[in-house]
Amino acid sequence: MMKVVILFMLGFFISSASVAQGQKYAFVEAGGTSIFAAVNFDMRFKKDAREGLGFRAGVGNTFGVFDSELVKDVVVFPVGVNYVYGSKKSSLVVGFNTSIVLVKNRNGSESPFIISPEIGYRYRPYEKGIAFHASYVPLFNTADGTMPVWLGVGVGYSW
Template sequence: MKTVVLIIVGFLAVLPFAFSQDKIPQFDTRHKNVYGELLGSHILAGVNFDMRLKKGVMDGIGFRAGVGGISTTTSDQTSDVSLGIVTFPLEFNHLVGKKRSSFVTGAGLLPVYASFSSEGGTLDDYEYISGEGFAVVGGFLSMGYRFQPKKSGVMFQFHWNPLILRGSGFTAGWFGLGLGVGFK
């Protein structure tokens, strides 16, 4: 009889703890994408990290940060010219679509680091010019289509990026193509 009473008392002592959790804890994380992009807001090519701000959803408000750019050198018999541009697009975006396909819209800033050098000329008239600097050259908009995995896998994005450049105003921009991986 003592054993039955001890089992009942033990059961009643553990019972409140058993019902104290409504559900099993789950790791609810934010949906993220890492992808390479051709053209778009990077001028030529770049890499982006994109993440939703709300946990457990694939749509809604998020942000994108990237790095990319272009480097070129031109030489002829009398001169050498080098140009390097590194872009750092920063964007707040919004995805509409609860499943794998979404319509993406966004607005962002385009900080750029650029360096330029030129040297050459004749023996009597040789020049060397160089310069570098960091500036926000303008902003951009983004509108397009994104296909992303529900948990992890391949993601694809195609979008139009009109640019708003300082001193030039609104330009038509161009299209961008992104391919990468999405995960939680």
């Protein structure tokens, strides 16, 4: 199953190169929608746009940090839509994400989806270069039923 999801995501990224697109942002993220750590891709839908509607998709892992007797080897696929406000280097990001969670040795009480709205700050250069972001991302529908206050930070390359 995981191989199929990874192949689908790679195919999507490769095929998106042939469609008119706005600014793109590839980044590593700690916390946030990825729960612990992930590699992500974000881009605007409108051609040559620095702001506006876009999406993000990625793949991550908890690297054993949240493992227990019932939950082991957690792989996370954060996906979502977002809106970037501000065409200058600094901008506000508002989004709605879901994390598809693949868990080995599940007991059945865990949810395969974690829902997370997002509000944050993003810095990106006008052309190409290093970009970063910080977000507040409350997590809903977690395995234990809590809604933890969750933060995320990311750094990557924008073009």
